[in-house]
Amino acid sequence: MLDFDRYFMEFEAETARLAGLAGEADGGHPIPACPGWTLEQLVGHVGRGHRWAAEIVRRRLLEPIPMQEVVVPADPDGRGEWLTAGARMLAGAVRDAGPEQRVWTWQRDRSAGFWLRRMLHDEVVHRFDAEFALGIKGDLAADLAADGVSDLLDIAATLSRPDIGVPSAFLGLAGDGESLLFVATDSGLGSGGEWSVTRGPAGVTWRHGHDRADVTVRGPALQLLLLLNRRLSVQTADVEIVGDRELFAHWWSNSSF
Known part of the structure; x- marks a missing residue:
């Protein structure tokens, strides 16, 4: 893992990059990596995750809550601002609680910091989805990419257990x-x-x-x-x-x- 100052910094930077794409491109642009999704739907998925995780951390919840439906602004400028606002909610909640605060997660790491790291790497991948769709060649620091590989393997370790209880x-x-x-x-x-x-x-x-x-x-x-x-x-x-x-x-x- 990286240190949490780095996670906070990269989370802010990744959100800014995706928000920039959301504000500049047509929201109806298809995302081939996510069949059936448009750019607007991709932004909605990411932003909804930010708000859901922020609520779990803010309330110090030890059980999951339903993920609420969200409405993504149709205006391009509004889409980017909406995404950034949700990211600030999550970062602020983790800062206030502290990364070690015990909360519900779906992995063995039951800490508030889990959500910052997981949502960062989710956003990284979806930022590349948007860039690929728009013909942009994206980049990423090697150590952050390596941490993303570790995060993906943590997911594989959790979701490959026969006793996981979910499809x-x-x-x-x-x-x-x-x-x-x-x-x-x-x-x-x-x-x-x-x-x-x-x-x-x-x-x-x-x-x-x-x-x-x-x-x-x-x-x-x-x-x-x-x-x-x-x-x-x-x-x-x-x-x-x-x-x-x-x-x-x-x-x-x-x-x-």
């Missing part, structure tokens, strides 16, 4: 000890840029470090992030795959939200 495509990732290794080729990441993953009967487990694996996927952290979030495919991502390619193909096809 999930990730349930298909439970296995019999098959192993995968993801390696970011960016400089300066150290062991934080290596992820050793095991698929067991109880679901996915992972740790930072370099273990022998049935298949290794190697490339820049951003490429790994977009590949694992299914925004790029094996054919379009700038990665090298060594070993059991079918094992990774099975992972990729069973890791959609």
Whole structure:
């Protein structure tokens, strides 16, 4: 994980980037990465998540609450301002409560800080969705992209457990000890840029470090992030795959939200 000052800073920056796109582009522009969505619907999804998480943190809730429907302003300027307002609600709630404050989450990390990190990485991916749709080549700091890979693997570990009790495509990732290794080729990441993953009967487990694996996927952290979030495919991502390619193909096809 990164330190929370960094999460606050990046959350503000990512919201500004997406708000800028929301304010400049046609809200009806389709988002190919999210079939059936328009830019306005993507902004609504992100902003609704901000407000939902902010309410959980603000009220120090230990049980989930329904996610409310929201109305995204039709005016382009209003869309960006609305998105920014929701992000400020969440950041302010986490600051007031403190990142360590115990609240309900859907993962084992039951802290207010979880929501800031999770919503940041959700927004990063959707910012790329919008940029791809608009023909913009986006970028991201390598260490933030690497943290996003860790966040995605945390999701896989949670949603692949047979006892999770909710339908999930990730349930298909439970296995019999098959192993995968993801390696970011960016400089300066150290062991934080290596992820050793095991698929067991109880679901996915992972740790930072370099273990022998049935298949290794190697490339820049951003490429790994977009590949694992299914925004790029094996054919379009700038990665090298060594070993059991079918094992990774099975992972990729069973890791959609």
